[in-house]
Amino acid sequence: MKITAIETLHLARGITVHAGPVQWLWVRIHTDSGLVGLGETYPDPLTEKAVIHQRLAPVLLGKDARRIDRLWADMFEAIAYSGWAGAELRAISAIDIALWDLAGKAVNRPVYQLLGGASRDSIRTYNTCYDDFSFLSQPLELAESLYASGIRAMKIWPFDPIAKETRGQYITADQLRKGAEPLRLIKERFGDRMQVAMEFHGYWNLTCAQQIARYLEPLEPMWLEEMLPQDNLAAYRELGQSTRLPLCLSERLMTRWQFRELMENRAARFIMPDICWTGGISEAKKIATMAETHxxxxxxxxxxxxxxxxxxxxxxxxxPNLFICESVRKHYLDEYVGIVPDTLAARDGELPLPPGPGLGVELSPEVFARPDIKIEVSRA
Ligand SMILES: [Mg+2]
Known part of the structure; x- marks a missing residue:
């Protein structure tokens, strides 16, 4: 199954999602078998596709698409001198996803079968709250509507507006109360029936993060995510040792090597790789197995x-060591519609096992008909 062409696709106008316009980059790997593999990364299609066509295509064209680990190592070597934890690794991630899609299609099996089979019949999911109800002004309406749809865990980031006021360098008693208020209200109404993860997007210094963590302890959030930037994992260990709440990080850590450092520092209790950023399905599987050993x-x-x-x-x-998988209700009910034929929506708080073969998903025909679609192809 030789790779004959690598195609990138993105929509110049982007797609308007919760946070404004985003541009996803899709990659399609064509082979002499006639099978085509589909991958994705984001959020900078122009830089990511430059890496794919200029740096990765020469490594991949003419090679056997089934040699996923070898191709990953060759791609990683090809970008070793350009700094790997950015567009380079996002490009590798998109290619790796497409190679797994191809591997599944070649043997007519879903990707999870190739990874070792299903460890469960459906996938517990929590909602990251880009919903129409605001978690700042309508936390109870939001939690009610999630609860009604069977979802029992949610993620909110009420401390972000405060961090923007103080640049994360100090926090007053009033601000602590204000930031904790949505969590307090939800816990008061729902108790253990709704778990709430608190996201901080790396905006705080260590001193403030320790103050916030201490303040939130009685409210028992599910986890504290990315309280600090990710460049000093020893500082994270100190934060972790100073609170009994579990820390979660991070989609901004790249490859098994950064996650190794995280785990060996005992800095987090929940491990959160992003397949489109950290190196693809291959890398995320390796990180998950490494997490199992800890x-x-x-x-x-x-x-x-x-x-x-x-x-x-x-x-x-x-x-086997899944805790819970993130999803965004607004994505699968709304924003993915028209991009893929089936958005793999959660039912009763669980995602169904995805179908195969491969990833079990293709871009919808209307995507290819859009006037703003930008397609580039590298051929052998
Ligand atoms: Mg996050």
């Missing part, structure tokens, strides 16, 4: 496009 659970970061959503579901179906 007795740590994995929660795949899944807040991007529809192909990431499917790839995350395959990984989450397979890994």
């Amino acid at each position: 007795y740590l659970p994995v929660c795949p970061h899944n807040c991007g496009g529809p192909i990431l959503h499917y790839a995350s579901a395959h990984l989450a179906a397979n890994i």
Whole structure:
């Protein structure tokens, strides 16, 4: 199954999602078998596709698409001198996803079967709250509507507006109360029936993070995510040792090597790789297995496009040490519609096992008919 062409596709106008316009980059790997593999990354199609066509295509064209680990190592070597934890690794991630899609299609099996089979019949998911109800002004309406749809865990980031006011360098008693208020209200109404993960997007310094963590302890959030930037994992260990709440990180750590450092520092209790950023399905599987050796659970970061959503579901179906998989209700009910034929929506708080063969998803014909679609092809 030789690779004959590598095609990239993106929509110049982007797609308007919760946070504004986003541009997903899709990659299609063509082979002499006639099979085509589909991958995805985000959020900078222009830089990612430059890496794919200029740096990775020469490594891949003419090679056997089934040699996934070898091709990954060759791609990683090809970008070794250009700094790997950016567009280079996002490009590798997209290619790796497409290679797994091809591998599944070649043997007519879903990807999770190739990873070792399903460890569960459906996938527990939590909702990252880009919903129409605001978690700042309508936390109870939001939690009620999630609860009604069977979802029992949610993620919110009410401290972000405060961090923007103080640049994360100090926090007052009033601000602590204000930031904790949505969590307090939800816990008061729902108790243990709704788990709430608190996301901080790396905005705080260590001193503030320790103050916030202490303040939130009685409210028992599910985890504290990315309280600090990710460049100093020893500081994370200090944060972890100063609170009894579990830390979660991070979609901004890249490859098995950065996650190794995270785990060896005992800095997190939940491990959160993003397949489209950290190196693809191959790398996320390796990170999950490494987490298993530290007795740590994995929660795949899944807040991007529809192909990431499917790839995350395959990984989450397979890994024995899954804690819970992220999903965004607004994505699968609304924003993925028209991009893929089936958005793999959660039912009763669970994602179904994705179908096969391969990832079990293709871009819808209307995507190819859009006037703003940008397609480039590298051929052997
Ligand atoms: Mg996050």
